[in-house]
Amino acid sequence: MDHAGWRDCLLEKLLGKYANLNRVQNRFLMKAPYCFIIKPVGLRRYDNIRQFGDSEFIISTSQEDHRVSNRFAEVVSVPIYYDGPIQPGDTVCVHHNVFKFYYDMKGRQRSSWHHLIDDLFIAEPDQIYLFKRGEDWQAPYPFVFVRPIESEDRMFNQTGGLEQMWGELVYKNEKMDEVEQGDIVSYTPDCEYEFKIDDEILYRMYNRNICLKK
Numbered sequence: 001m002d003h004a005g006w007r008d009c010l011l012e013k014l015l016g017k018y019a020n021l022n023r024v025q026n027r028f029l030m031k032a033p034y035c036f037i038i039k040p041v042g043l044r045r046y047d048n049i050r051q052f053g054d055s056e057f058i059i060s061t062s063q064e065d066h067r068v069s070n071r072f073a074e075v076v077s078v079p080i081y082y083d084g085p086i087q088p089g090d091t092v093c094v095h096h097n098v099f100k101f102y103y104d105m106k107g108r109q110r111s112s113w114h115h116l117i118d119d120l121f122i123a124e125p126d127q128i129y130l131f132k133r134g135e136d137w138q139a140p141y142p143f144v145f146v147r148p149i150e151s152e153d154r155m156f157n158q159t160g161g162l163e164q165m166w167g168e169l170v171y172k173n174e175k176m177d178e179v180e181q182g183d184i185v186s187y188t189p190d191c192e193y194e195f196k197i198d199d200e201i202l203y204r205m206y207n208r209n210i211c212l213k214k
Helices: 003-029 154-158
Strands: 036-040 049-052 055-058 072-077 091-094 101-103 109-111 115-117 120-123 128-132 143-150 162-171 184-187 193-197 200-206 210-213
Touching: 036 091, 072 120, 128 143, 143 184, 162 200
Parallel strands: none
Antiparallel strands: 036 072, 036 120, 049 055, 072 091, 091 128, 101 109, 115 120, 143 162, 143 200, 162 184, 184 210, 193 200
């Protein structure tokens, strides 16, 4: 290779390294006006692997199965016009469609509109239901989380049945003053959006869904 060839090759490598560096810098400088920029915890779109003994098992191979989509993310940046409690670095619980793949009409695999670049995604504030800084989960307004309770009916209790439209309030937001964590509350029908938080099933709902307390 002659001198000009070496020069062009070196210039190409330098430009490539500069482009990669610029790409990395832009990842940390990006902020959206109204959306959070997040990345999935573990950099995995799906939470479909379970450990049994010394072996790992894939419990679902469907990329359209919302039950195994990753619901947890790390906040990279908050919206420019956001003044809520969530901060960069927090772990958040998000909508089940944020990280999922889907297939278009021609059967081609696609990412949803949430995918931004590489392992970065965007999520709207109403798609973030819990956040954690340290050990304790907190719910941003207007979301609350309720734990299902066993049925008080003896017949259903013996078969593992759950009380319909009653549960224990586990996480509440700062604008819910009427009830406290641990209260037994009633909620409106068909508002249960199921999540698995710290290995237990909880229902996400809105402040307006809580209608009674014991």
